[in-house]
Amino acid sequence: MMDKTGDIMAVICLLLLKLPKGETASGKVLEETYRQWVRYKEDCSKMIENEPLPQADLAGLFCNRTFDKYACWPDAPAGSVVNISCPFYLPWYDKVSQGVVRRRCGSDGVWEREDSGQVWRDMTQCEEEKEVTSQELWVKQLMVSFRMLYTVGYSLSLFTLITALIILLSFRKLHCFRNFIHANLFLSFILRAVSVIVKDTMLERHWGREIIKQTDVTEILSHQAAIGCRIAQVMMQYCVLANHYWFFGEAHYLYSVLIASVLMDNNKYLPYICLGWGIPLLFVVPWVVMKLLKENKECWAVNENMSYWWIIRFPILFASLINFLIFMKVLKVILSKLRASNQAEYPDYKLRLAKATLTLIPLFGIHEVIFIFATDEQTSGFLRYAKVFITLFLNSFQGFLVGVLYCYINKEVQTELRRKLRSWRMEAEIVCCGQ
Structure with a gap:
């Protein structure tokens, strides 16, 4: 035997x-x-x-x-x-x-x-006679370039967002409801970037290892070996959903203070937490159950039945569509107010918030709406590569843009940083003079 x-x-x-x-x-x-x-x-x-x-x-x-x-x-x-x-x-x-x-x-x-x-x-x-054509070589180089692109994007976003989050949490004068939403958005971007990097690492580790001894083979094909990359896949899907719904919270907050003129108080924290961190669980959990029961293969990276994938895709598209509608509504109101030269009703911080959010909403949601029916399975050729490039570029560099717009060029943050810098200089001068 x-x-x-x-x-x-x-x-x-x-x-x-x-x-x-x-x-x-x-x-x-x-x-x-x-x-x-x-x-x-x-x-x-x-x-x-x-x-x-x-x-x-x-x-x-x-x-x-x-x-x-x-x-x-x-x-x-x-x-x-x-x-x-x-x-x-x-x-x-x-x-x-x-x-x-x-x-x-x-x-x-x-x-x-x-x-x-x-x-x-x-x-x-x-043996397979595989001739590497110039087109196949070009596609391979393109995929390598795409991976380098989003690796650089996520790495830059991570550094920018972690620094921005530390700044918002370090200064007591920056602790307000608006910055509370910003901080959670930063955290969702950080978790998203980390989860994507970990997921890619786990997939490569699972399928890209070398076969050295016989036990390596049974380990690769076992369900136990796939647990790590499946967990990473689940965490990535949750973080992506949380990221979208915290941006949905940003858009809702902008609409509330700019158009509905609703004043936020401490009682509003919990609904936003449930929106950003709770709602994604309502979709990720059913997706995990369907994967376990119907598609419990490999690292759950392949979607054989797209109806299960829509459990994740639908709430993302819904949030993106609502963000886009809010963008159109706010843009219309802002333009009408500017034409009427009646800016007294809108304090300076509201206009700055509007500019930042209006800059980010199109970048965050429009490409999701445009490609709503152009899924990976339905596209090919140039359209597929264009979709992959746009999606990877925006998804990986969004965190960097968010950190810059909501923190680094924010006048309140700049004022606090300058004040803190002056304080450090004065302390340094006192120490020097004392010596």
Whole structure:
């Protein structure tokens, strides 16, 4: 009886050697190929058990029928070369279906082996002939550039937002309801950036590891190994939703103070917390349940049934659409007031808040509305690459823009920073004079 771990090892090593890196990284081809390999092995086992014994032409020395973990071999007379069709489990079988794999039966009735002791076989006709075209090379370089783009964007956003959050929390005079919403928005952006980076790292760690020993194979294919990247995937989806709904809170706050003229008090904190951190749970939890019950495969990164994906996508599009409508409403009111030169009703901080939010809302939501029906599964060619570029660019650099507009160019923050800087200088001068 063959060792099951050794069987898995053989097929996985074969895939890692022959498949393009992008395909093995997804895991989808890997799991499907393993399933087909098990079926091929079972068919071979039936043949070995049920085929009649050799006839008179094999009455002398002959090599026994066997499954060498790559192909299924019949009994063969000593000194002969056996040709069989390429195994059907190969991912590229359609391209090599007419090819054969060869093996030699030695004159002593034993299948030939290499000097290293490994099984000898000629499977050149069963290998995938993959010509890298200029277009494929361009696409590969483009994907690498996209990854560098959003890595730089998220890293820059993280540094900007963490510094901005420290500033808002450090100065007592900046502690107000408006900055409370800003601080939570900063935190949601920070968590989103961290979750995206962790998710990418976990996916690469799960599918991109090298096969060194047999236990690595069973670990890759086990559900236990996927737990880490599944948790990272869930956290990323939650943080993305929280990020959208805290920006929805920003838009609602702007509408309240600028148009509805509603004064905020301490009793309003809880509704905004429920909106920003609570509502995402109402969608992430059902999505997790459906993934567990219906699509519990790999790292939950592939959406085979798009109806489950809409559990996450719908609330994002809803928040983006509402943000866009608020943007149009506020813009209309601001323009009408400016034309009438009646700015007395709008204090300076309200106008600054309006300018910052009106700058961010289009960047944050319009691309979601534009691509509402242009999903990854429905787009191809230039439109797909344009959508990926716009989405990655805006999503990764949004945190940087938010930090700059809501903190670094905010007059209240600048005033507090200058005041604190003057205070430090005076303390330094006193210390120097005292010495």
